[in-house]
Amino acid sequence: MEFLLRKMCAYGFIFLAHLISVHAMLDPIDFLALQSIRKGLHDLPGSNYFASWDFTSDPCNFAGVYCDGDKVIALNLGDPRAGSPGLTGRLDPAIGKLSALAELTIVPGRIFGSLPSTLSQLKFLRFLAISRNFISGEIPASLGQLRWLQTLDLSFNQLSGSIPFPIGTLPALSNVVLCHNRLSGSIPPFVSQRLTRLDLKHNDLSGSLPPLGLPPSLQYLSLSWNRLTGPVDRTLSRLNQLNYIDISLNEFTGCIPPNLFAFPISNLQLQRNQFSGPVLPFDQVTIPTVDLSHNRLSGEISPMFSTVQNLYLNNNRFTGQVPGSFVDRLLSASIRLLYLQHNYLTGIEINPTVEIPLSTSLCLQYNCMVLPIQTPCPLKAGNQKSRPTAQCIKWKG
Secondary structure, eight states, X not given: OHHHHHHHHHHXXXXXXXXXXXXXXXXXXXXXXXXXXHHHEEEOTTOOGGGGXXXXXXXXXXXXXXXXXXXXXXXXXXXXXTTOOOEEEEOOGGGGGOTTOOEXXXXXXXXXXXXXXXXXXXXXXOEEEEOSSEEEEEOOGGGGGOTTOOEEEOOXXXXXXXXXXXXXXXXXXXXXXXXXXXXXXXXXXXXXXXXXXXXXOSSEEEEOOOTTOSOTTOOEEEOOSSEEEEOOHHHHTTOTTOSEEEOOSSEEEEOOOGGGGGSSOSEXXXXXXXXXXXXXXXXXXXXXXXXXXXXXEEEEOOGGGGGOSEEEOOSSEEEEEEOHHHHHHHHTTOOSEEEOOSSEEEEEOOOTTOOOOTTOEEEOOSBSSOOSSOOOOOXXXXXXXXXXXXXXXXXXX
16 A cells, blocks of 8 residues: 555656646746636637647647747637637736737637737737727727837727827837727827838728828728718828728818829729819829719819729719710720719710620719710619709809
């Protein structure tokens, strides 16, 4: 019996020594933080991400855990493969104890609750991406203490409140993606001269654009589906490195800066605002798709737009004749889509017997002209072929 007890004690000592040696590989504070994070999160049915999180082994070998020496430097929570069910639960405040963490990502899932304010303790954090979950509450203003942060992606959650002003003061930011939330208030000015992507679409933001608050380094700007107001010419005319812009479905006013049409953009989306006045590009527009529909733009249509492949000018207040250069490009199928319906245009010089190429969509409905040709229009254009004469006389007068 005594021999058996001695043998069990020996095995127990060896097992204890093994645990100590394993845990010694990782800083004890990081080890305890990972335990707390694990307790707060669970695999959704069909996920087995946490199967490797056995705390009797080296945590640096856990799925999604990356170490440098005895510290955790990256934490990618959840299976990153497309279609993975993801995780559920809450993100434990102990996350802030991982003092060397440079990267934190969480795959799409059903993680809920607010963002821990302790994230601000991650002084070396460069990449923070927690998207497509159910995170609610406000964005902690203390995130403005993360001076090394380069990417902030909190998109497709349920965040509310304003975008904290300190976020805009972060000097290293290159990507800010906060789209598809419930954020309100104004857009803070951003000081980072490295900022290339700003995506704030599908929120409830209001107020005007900060005139000098968007750096000229911006290449991607998406602000659609908000309630933003005021003029944009002073802000946008400075952003000559933009290759994507979508500020549609807001309440912007004033003129559209002419130099905007010379930017290296593939898709210019300014529709459904309150822009007014004439639109006069300096040169031929080479942007493939330009959407200026549903505004209050007026004057004659510039022939500089005839080189656009997909042009939406419908639902404005354009007057006069459609330039002849448009007809030439329509008949050569260089223009794929030309929507001019719901304006006050008085004519287009096109032979009634000519056939529009099948690859081209042309709509002239509801203008101040008798339609020279019949072409299919979108259902939203309605059934009326021309405007009532009284409207045309009033507008002309």
